[in-house]
Amino acid sequence: MSHIGLLSQSPSFKNRLTFLVNQQPDLTVDAHLTTPYETALSDLDLLLMIPDQLTDYDWVADIHRDCPALKVVVLGQHLEKYQVEQVLDAGANAYLLQDAPNHEIIFAIKQALDDQRYVDARLNPCPTRLNLISHSYTCLSKREVEVFPYMVLGYSNKEIAADLFISPKTVEAHKSNVMRKLHMHSRPELVRYALLNNLITA
Structure with a gap:
């Protein structure tokens, strides 16, 4: 069983993602956070992060520095390639847009837990994709x-x-x-x- 933390200021996002994640037989949500400093992140396998402000993205580098083994999946708001690159370079394992469909969110989580990187299918082609696992699903619009x-x-x-x-x-x-x-x-x-x-x- 993989233990997931949700980092968001939005109760509605937390409720939606908790329900989605807990439906999976091998995943469970163990922590609801509004900042990454509220609990021992080392107890988690993956952090699902929904930034609300541009400054929240800075947390990715802090989390990666303090807990390098923790997988981080970011559900962001930006389609610009350079911003996505910055998030991945800071230590995120996956980047999706916040309105990504449920099955793609689960796919990205499982990719991250398998030490693979993933970016939202709508960001294809993306320069980082040269270093990502090849998967034809990401070619879909x-x-x-x-x-x-x-x-x-x-x-x-x-x-x-x-x-x-x-x-x-x-x-x-x-x-x-x-x-x-x-x-x-x-x-x-x-x-x-x-x-x-x-x-x-x-």
Whole structure:
């Protein structure tokens, strides 16, 4: 079991992420923090950090200096490559945008726990990606990432369109792009891929 801490000023973020993380059989949230100095971070395996201000990003370097073995996943607000690079260089293992879908957050956490780096799929291509694990899932666009779990779960084009407020024809185009980019030819293949890469749980 991997022990997770949540660092955020936002109760709503903490509630959402606690529920998400605790659904995973091998992860548990052990600490809710508003600063990184409130508890012994060395007791944790990973810190999920949601910065609220630019100054909060400075905490990444402090955490890495004080607890170099602790994995850090940042859910930030910035798409600029140089800012993402700075966060990763400071010691973060993964960087996602705060509105990343649930399955991508879990994927990033598990990548970090496996000593791999990860950046939000929407930041591709990113210079750091040359040093990251190669994974075709990160080539999907934001909308394709949103459509992906619906495809795996077998939702119809009409149901996906209603949930995402797009047309069924647009859904079909996104589904076709997902299959092409992931080199898949059937839904069972897609389900196996999602399970093997921890994008969904059985």
